Structures are given as structure tokens and as C-alpha cells.
Amino acid sequence: xxxxxxxxxxxxxxxxxxxxxxxxxxxxxxxxxxxxxxxxxxxxxxxxxxxxxxxxxxxxxxxxxxxxxxxxxxxxxxxxxxxxxxxxxxxxxxxxxxxxxxxxxxxxxxxxxxxxxxxxxxxxxxxxxxxxxxxxxxxxxxxxxxxxxxxxxxxxxxxxxxxxxxxxxxxxxxxxxxxxxxxxxxxxxxxxxxxxxxxxxxxxxxxxxxxxxxxxxxxxxxxxxxxxxxxxxxxxxxxxxxxxxxxxxxxxxxxxxxxxxxxxxxxxxxxxxxxxxxxxxxxxxxxxxxxxxxxxx
Amino acid sequence: xxxxxxxxxxxxxxxxxxxxxxxxxxxxxxxxxxxxxxxxxxxxxxxxxxxxxxxxxxxxxxxxxxxxxxxxxxxxxxxxxxxxxxxxxxxxxxxxxxxxxxxxxxxxxxxxxxxxxxxxxxxxxxxxxxxxxxxxxxxxxxxxxxxxxxxxxxxxxxxxxxxxxxxxxxxxxxxxxxxxxxxxxxxxxxxxxxxxxxxxxxxxxxxxxxxxxxxxxxxxxxxxxxxxxxxxxxxxxxxxxxxxxxxxx
Ligand SMILES: Nc1ncnc2c1ncn2[C@@H]1O[C@H](COP(=O)(O)OP(=O)(O)OP(=O)(O)O)[C@@H](O)[C@H]1O
Ligand SMILES: [Mg+2]
Numbered sequence: 001x002x003x004x005x006x007x008x009x010x011x012x013x014x015x016x017x018x019x020x021x022x023x024x025x026x027x028x029x030x031x032x033x034x035x036x037x038x039x040x041x042x043x044x045x046x047x048x049x050x051x052x053x054x055x056x057x058x059x060x061x062x063x064x065x066x067x068x069x070x071x072x073x074x075x076x077x078x079x080x081x082x083x084x085x086x087x088x089x090x091x092x093x094x095x096x097x098x099x100x101x102x103x104x105x106x107x108x109x110x111x112x113x114x115x116x117x118x119x120x121x122x123x124x125x126x127x128x129x130x131x132x133x134x135x136x137x138x139x140x141x142x143x144x145x146x147x148x149x150x151x152x153x154x155x156x157x158x159x160x161x162x163x164x165x166x167x168x169x170x171x172x173x174x175x176x177x178x179x180x181x182x183x184x185x186x187x188x189x190x191x192x193x194x195x196x197x198x199x200x201x202x203x204x205x206x207x208x209x210x211x212x213x214x215x216x217x218x219x220x221x222x223x224x225x226x227x228x229x230x231x232x233x234x235x236x237x238x239x240x241x242x243x244x245x246x247x248x249x250x251x252x253x254x255x256x257x258x259x260x261x262x263x264x265x266x267x268x269x270x271x272x273x274x275x276x277x278x279x280x281x282x283x284x285x286x287x288x289x290x291x292x293x294x295x296x297x
Numbered sequence: 298x299x300x301x302x303x304x305x306x307x308x309x310x311x312x313x314x315x316x317x318x319x320x321x322x323x324x325x326x327x328x329x330x331x332x333x334x335x336x337x338x339x340x341x342x343x344x345x346x347x348x349x350x351x352x353x354x355x356x357x358x359x360x361x362x363x364x365x366x367x368x369x370x371x372x373x374x375x376x377x378x379x380x381x382x383x384x385x386x387x388x389x390x391x392x393x394x395x396x397x398x399x400x401x402x403x404x405x406x407x408x409x410x411x412x413x414x415x416x417x418x419x420x421x422x423x424x425x426x427x428x429x430x431x432x433x434x435x436x437x438x439x440x441x442x443x444x445x446x447x448x449x450x451x452x453x454x455x456x457x458x459x460x461x462x463x464x465x466x467x468x469x470x471x472x473x474x475x476x477x478x479x480x481x482x483x484x485x486x487x488x489x490x491x492x493x494x495x496x497x498x499x500x501x502x503x504x505x506x507x508x509x510x511x512x513x514x515x516x517x518x519x520x521x522x523x524x525x526x527x528x529x530x531x532x533x534x535x536x537x538x539x540x541x542x543x544x545x546x
Contacts, residue, residue: 180390182386182388182390183390183392183393185349185352185386185390186386186390186391186392186452186455187392187402187406188349188352188379189347189349189379189383189384189386189456190379190380190383190402190403190406190455190456190458190459191376191377191378191379191380191403191406191407191459192376192402192406193376196406200402201392201402204392204393204394205392205393
């Protein structure tokens with residue numbers, strides 16, 4: 001081997017090595033970010049949870065960070081998150097699934113050309129804009145036509161229901177479109193109407209994809225902060241489920257409202273709130289990826 | 298007795314004419330085979346018999362198709378037509394549900410609700426399709442777990458569940474192994490007692506083994522149609538002869 005080829009070889013090897021490193025670093029960035037967040041949350045949050053006592057932290061009904069001694073019970077916020085999420089599912093899921101079925105199987109092409117970009121646009125609207133819409137439209141509407149002061153679980157549920165629509169529509173639609181045409185034809189060939197073939201054959205065939213869409217939507221609803229904070233009232237007082245017209249505070253809102261001025265134990269309790277939130281989201285994502293695996297999406 | 302009578306049937310996909318002046322009489326309780334090279338219009342014709350062509354955008358039909366003497370064109374109730382004229386596809390297409398629900402789908406569609414009646418229909422259909430013994434212990438399990446040949450017989454059972462008069466089969470064995478193919482051929486022969494069967498096949502041995510009539514198609518035209526043994530032993534048209542002796546196609 002000549003000297004020149006040797007040099008050239010070294011150059012290539014070097015370049016390959018550099019490229020490899022770049023790829024590995026980029027690929028690891030995402031994993032690293034999750035890992036760092038995880039470690040940070042646990043290191044900062046777990047000791048606080050330990051000090052407060054895990055049980056009294058999770059099941060305590062009083063959040064009084066300024067009392068002496070302070071009380072850090074986040075059950076009201078866990079329930080707040082739960083209520084608005086259930087509400088969002090109640091409003092968003094049926095509408096979203098019907099919209100997806102319509103777009104995939106009923107919609108004439110000229111309408112689809114309008115609907116599809118509209119749904120995409122809905123997905124891109126910043127949550128603060130949703131929050132603003134909620135404040136100026138939904139809150140007065142609920143106050144005027146349904147009751148309460150308008151800043152309520154109900155209002156937040158409706159708003160979140162709207163916000164999870166694009167997630168649910170987009171994923172459900174592609175799941176419905178992924179159902180082989182032969183399945184539809186098989187139903188029609190038995191004398192089923194278009195509607196029956198779609199709702200009783202194609203939609204059930206897409207059910208794990210639709211489930212995945214719902215789960216992802218739930219994830220979005222649990223994690224949403226800004227818009228909920230703007231319409232939910234944010235009282236850190238335990239509310240029972242029948243009071244859908246009263247306000248509530250979610251886990252996310254709790255963190256964002258108080259973290260700015262919190263110190264010491266209070267601050268750590270907020271980070272511990274983040275840990276609880278993180279565990280929720282993680283559970284939702286695990287459920288999602290399990291469904292995805294089952295469906296081979 | 299003729300089940301179907303076709304009079305001057307033309308069919309267009311957009312500007313392309315896929316069927317040209319088809320005149321044909323399909324006898325009841327017999328097996329009629331369609332043969333011909335790829336793209337000659339066999340599937341197109343069989344799909345016009347239960348109006349599955351309606352699903353294709355830009356498809357236009359002229360001429361007359363009579364089922365038991367009545368036209369199936371225009372404003373016929375297509376769902377009722379498809380109940381009378383069942384179809385089995387080239388690729389087995391069981392629904393992703395249990396074996397039971399697959400068979401019960403058709404009757405349910407047409408208003409059968411009672412569990413007892415559905416149970417009877419499911420058993421009868423599966424028996425008629427010669428697959429009952431293989432699935433009777435797994436009626437509640439997904440139909441997707443069956444083998445390809447079993448799936449195809451399940452699809453035949455599903456088609457039988459609504460008690461059709463006619464069974465259309467578009468290359469029903471082309472995706473199956475020889476043993477499953479033999480089973481289905483045997484089944485088809487027993488079914489002709491109660492049903493009129495139209496089958497598309499690329500396999501000329503299959504046509505001679507099971508069919509009573511054979512139609513040979515070329516470029517959208519029906520070149521020759523008659524008794525199967527006659528058509529294969531003494532073809533009238535030179536093109537039929539060339540095709541069945543393997544000189545082209
Ligand atoms: N949906 C469609 N749109 C346009 N042209 C079509 C459509 N379906 C079929 N054709 C054309 O019509 C002609 C007949 O097609 P058809 O599927 O009936 O053939 P075939 O005899 O069943 O062939 P094969 O043996 O390959 O299944 C072909 O030239 C095909 O390209
Ligand atoms: Mg074909």
C-alpha cells in the first residue's frame with residue numbers, strides 16, 4: 001500500500017468516525033434529555049415527598065404552603081387534573097372519532113380540502129390562544145347560560161376537549177384509512193349499506209388505532225397547562241365531582257402558578273408535584289406504545 | 298332455467314371500454330367458469346353481476362343484466378341484490394372479529410337479532426362450507442388466526458350466511474395451496490345443488506374439473522361460451538383454441 005492511499009484511508013476513517021459520533025450524539029440527545037429530566041425530578045422531588053410523607057402528600061386534601069407548619073396535600077390537584085381530563089375525553093372523543101370517520105369515509109373531496117388543513121391548523125394554535133378564546137368566549141357563555149362564575153371544571157373540559165380534537169382526529173383518521181379496502185368490500189358484498197360497513201366493520205377494525213388516539217389525547221389533556229390555567233379558576237381546594245361548575249386547579253397549573261415565588265420546602269413540594277405528573281404521563285405513554293405494538297401501526 | 302341473462306353489456310372505466318357487447322345466459326344451479334388472459338375483463342364482468350362496480354368512480358354500464366328475469370340496472374336496491382348474489386374474493390378477507398361474528402355479520406345486517414337464530418345460522422353456514430369441524434371449538438376466537446385455506450372457506454360460509462341464490466367467486470383459490478384448493482373445489486361442486494355459481498379462474502384444469510359452462514374472454518369480448526367439455530375438446534374459435542392449448546395468454 002502506497003503512502004498516498006494510506007493517508008486517504010486515514011482521512012476516510014476519520015470522517016466516518018466523526019460522522020458516527022455526530023449520529024450517536026444526536027440520537028442520544030433525546031434519550032439524554034428524558035434521562036436528565038427524570039433524574040432532576042427524582043433528585044429534587046423525592047426527598048420532599050419523603051419529608052412530607054408520600055401518603056399525606058398524595059392523599060392530603062389541604063394545600064397550605066404558607067402556613068406554619070405548611071400543609072402539602074395535592075389530592076385536590078390530582079382530582080382537578082382527573083376531572084378536567086375526563087371532561088375533555090367526554091367532549092373531545094366522540095366528536096373527534098365522528099369527525100375522523102367522516103373525513104376518512106364520507107367527506108366529498110372538495111370538503112376534505114378544507115377540513116384537513118383546518119384540523120392541522122387547530123393542532124398548531126398555541127395553547128395561550130386557546131386560553132384566550134376560553135376566557136373571552138367560553139367563560140362568559142358558561143356563566144350566562146349554564147351557571148357559576150364561568151371559571152370552572154366544565155369550561156376547562158370543553159376547552160380541553162377542543163384542544164385534543166386534532167390529535168384524536170388525525171390519528172383515528174389514519175387508523176381508519178389503514179383498514180384494508182377488502183374489509184369494507186366484504187361487508188358491502190353481504191348487502192351492508194355504506195354506513196353499516198363503515199361503523200360496524202371498518203371502525204371496529206381500526207379500534208386499536210383509535211384507542212391509541214384517545215390515549216394520546218388524554219396525555220395532551222393531562223399535560224396542558226396554560227389554557228387550563230386561564231379558565232379553570234385555580235382554587236386549591238378539594239372539590240367533589242358533582243360540582244362541575246366550580247373551579248379547580250390542576251397539577252400543571254399548581255406548578256406554574258407557584259413556582260415563580262416558591263422557596264425551600266414549598267419549591268420542592270412543587271417539583272414533587274411534577275414527579276406525580278411525570279409518572280402519569282409516563283403511564284399514558286407506556287399504554288400508548290403497548291397499543292401501538294399490538295396494532296403494528 | 299337461466300339465472301342471469303346478459304344483453305349487450307358494455308362497461309367503461311372512464312374512457313376505457315372494459316366490456317364490449319357481452320351477451321350471455323348463465324344457467325341456474327350450474328357452475329359457470331370465466332377464463333381468459335389477464336386484463337380481459339373477467340373480474341369486471343363478475344362484479345357487474347352484484348353491482349360491486351358501483352364502488353368504482355367513473356365506471357359506467359350500458360345494456361341489460363337480468364336476474365331471474367328482472368333487470369338489476371338503475372334504481373335496483375343494491376343491498377338486497379348483494380344479499381341475493383353473494384361474493385367470495387380472490388384474497389380471503391375475514392373481518393378482524395371472532396369466527397362467530399364474521400358469519401353472524403350478514404344475518405345481523407339483514408335484521409336477525411335472536412341469539413338462537415344466529416347460532417343456528419352460524420352452524421349451518423359453517424357446515425355448508427365444510428369448515429365446521431375445524432372451527433367449532435374456536436368460534437369466539439379471532440378469524441385472523443385461521444390458515445389461508447380456512448379463511449377462504451370461512452368467507453364462503455360468510456357469503457352463504459345470508460342465503461343467497463348466486464355465489465360469485467373471483468379466483469377463490471389463487472392464493473391457496475393445492476390441498477386447500479382441492480377442498481374448495483370439492484365444496485363448490487356440492488354447493489351447486491343449492492346455488493348458482495360463477496367462478497373466475499386462471500387455472501384451466503380447475504375449469505374443466507368443476508364447471509359445467511365456460512366462457513372465454515379476450516380484450517373485453519366474450520369470444521366463446523358453451524358447455525365446458527365441448528369448449529375444451531372442440532373449441533369453435535381459433536382464439537379459444539390458441540388460448541386453451543397454451544399458445545398465448
Ligand atoms: N378500477 C379500474 N379503473 C380503470 N380501469 C380498470 C379498473 N379495473 C380494471 N380496469 C381495467 O379493465 C380491464 C379489465 O380488468 P379486470 O380486472 O376485469 O381483468 P381480469 O380479466 O379480471 O384480469 P386478471 O385475470 O388479471 O384478474 C383491464 O384492462 C384493467 O386495466
Ligand atoms: Mg381479475
